[in-house]
Amino acid sequence: MGSADFILYEEEYASLEEALRRLRQEANAKAVFLIDKNGQQIAAAGEIEQFDATSLASLTAGNVAATDGLAKLIGEREFSVLFHEGQQDHIHISIVAKRAILVVIFDERSSLGLVRLRVKRASVDLERIFETMLQKGERGDSPGGPASPFSEITDEDIDALFSE
Amino acid sequence: MTFINYASKEINCKIVYYGPGLGGKTTNLQYIYNKTSPDSKGKMISLATEADRTLFFDFLPLDLGSIRGFTTRFHLYTVPGQVFYDASRKLILKGVDGVVFVADSQEERMEANIESIRNLEANLKEHGYDLPTIPYALQFNKRDLPGALAVDQMYRVLNYKREPTFEAVATTGIGVFDTLKSVAKQILIELRKR
Numbered sequence: 001m002g003s004a005d006f007i008l009y010e011e012e013y014a015s016l017e018e019a020l021r022r023l024r025q026e027a028n029a030k031a032v033f034l035i036d037k038n039g040q041q042i043a044a045a046g047e048i049e050q051f052d053a054t055s056l057a058s059l060t061a062g063n064v065a066a067t068d069g070l071a072k073l074i075g076e077r078e079f080s081v082l083f084h085e086g087q088q089d090h091i092h093i094s095i096v097a098k099r100a101i102l103v104v105i106f107d108e109r110s111s112l113g114l115v116r117l118r119v120k121r122a123s124v125d126l127e128r129i130f131e132t133m134l135q136k137g138e139r140g141d142s143p144g145g146p147a148s149p150f151s152e153i154t155d156e157d158i159d160a161l162f163s164e
Numbered sequence: 165m166t167f168i169n170y171a172s173k174e175i176n177c178k179i180v181y182y183g184p185g186l187g188g189k190t191t192n193l194q195y196i197y198n199k200t201s202p203d204s205k206g207k208m209i210s211l212a213t214e215a216d217r218t219l220f221f222d223f224l225p226l227d228l229g230s231i232r233g234f235t236t237r238f239h240l241y242t243v244p245g246q247v248f249y250d251a252s253r254k255l256i257l258k259g260v261d262g263v264v265f266v267a268d269s270q271e272e273r274m275e276a277n278i279e280s281i282r283n284l285e286a287n288l289k290e291h292g293y294d295l296p297t298i299p300y301a302l303q304f305n306k307r308d309l310p311g312a313l314a315v316d317q318m319y320r321v322l323n324y325k326r327e328p329t330f331e332a333v334a335t336t337g338i339g340v341f342d343t344l345k346s347v348a349k350q351i352l353i354e355l356r357k358r
Contacts, residue, residue: 005166005358013171038259039223039239040167040176054206058223058239062211065255066220150168150175150355153232158352161228161236162345 006036012133013043019125020045027118028110030089033103034096034126035060042100056103060093064101083112092116096123097130165259166355174235177351178259179344182284183266184276185217185245188305191334192266193224193240196344199337200226218244221256228348238348245280254287261354262299262347263288266334267322269304269312277322295324299350302329303343308336 016034024032024046031046033053039061041053063082071079082093092104092115102123104115167176181189190210197208206225213219222242229236243253257263265284267277285295304318315331323329328346332339 005168005355008167008169008171010171013169036167036259038165038167038178040178042167042169052207054225055209055223058209058225062220062255065258066252069251069255150232150234150352150358153352153356157231158349161231161352162348 007137008042012129015129016043017045019122023118023122027104027106027115029104029106029115031105035101035103037061037099037101060101060103064093092119094119097127166261173233174237176237176239177261178239179262179264179347180257180260181242181264181266183245184268184273184280187245187266187268188334189242189245189266190218190222192340193222193242195334195337195340197224218242220244220252254290257287257291262351264301264303264343264347266303266305269306269318270309271311271313281322281324299347299354300327301343301347302327303332303339305332305334307331308333
């Protein structure tokens with residue numbers, strides 16, 4: 001396939017969640033989501049249960065992809081920050097470590113300036129964690145076991161998935 | 165690009181439904197959505213024009229159950245089939261794990277089918293994928309229409325690499341799940357190889 005799988009281990013997952021929790025708290029945001037550019041949620045923090053996270057991830061990725069296309073049309077490499085202003089809630093979207101999308105949802109308890117400032121700081125932490133993930137991936141590290149549990153998948157396992 | 169999350173024990177795969185305009189890609193997703201139990205599906209999103217033509221994509225998250233302790237989730241997308249939406253089509257192929265090509269069986273749509281497969285091949289290449297190696301299933305949709313071409317004739321022209329091919333009537337669901345299962349299986353088998 002064209003690109004390597006994206007593998008997230010518990011250690012980095014915990015670090016990412018911790019960074020998101022900190023960002024949510026410091027930015028006074030309602031919720032913070034970290035999304036893969038292909039539209040899958042990586043981690044989240046805050047009042048996440050009030051949002052449909054799967055839809056949010058897919059639409060955000062579509063939005064970023066379309067905006068990227070627009071940037072290229074006018075000769076820009078990318079638009080690294082998107083901001084959507086609503087009546088009560090607002091969405092701040094930024095690209096982290098080239099491959100992930102950081103989404104901050106906030107209301108009048110915060111401000112765009114504060115969110116921007118905190119996002120900048122959090123991005124540095126997140127990039128560091130992604131760097132570690134990438135290195136692990138390149139070295140093929142996988143704590144506590146064989147490289148992939150899927151090498152053991154049998155035809156029966158696969159068939160069982162489809163036997164409703 | 166499969167996303168494997170060891171922390172939440174999830175595998176996420178992306179399947180894209182490709183094909184010419186008005187071929188039935190969205191209808192495939194709608195049928196799957198209608199026939200899947202509420203606890204194994206998320207919301208279906210359709211970014212469509214006022215005339216109900218796909219403008220950007222349709223999206224349907226499906227939860228197929230668990231395999232070796234990992235929740236297996238498939239994200240189904242359709243592309244807009246109309247020729248002039250090529251920029252959007254390209255975007256949606258990003259990170260794809262498997263493709264379903266929905267061909268329109270009507271004789272007058274054969275040119276459009278051929279053009280769309282060529283377009284798929286080129287757009288996959290731009291993302292670094294290769295149609296000969298990517299998990300892929302072919303569906304001949306609209307078999308119920310009087311103007312439908314003979315299956316062997318369509319197979320000769322449209323089958324690319326002896327991929328699994330299904331006859332379908334997406335409006336009534338014939339062939340819809342068989343096509344989905346085929347590509348999902350190929351993706352999981354691919355995962356086993358790595």
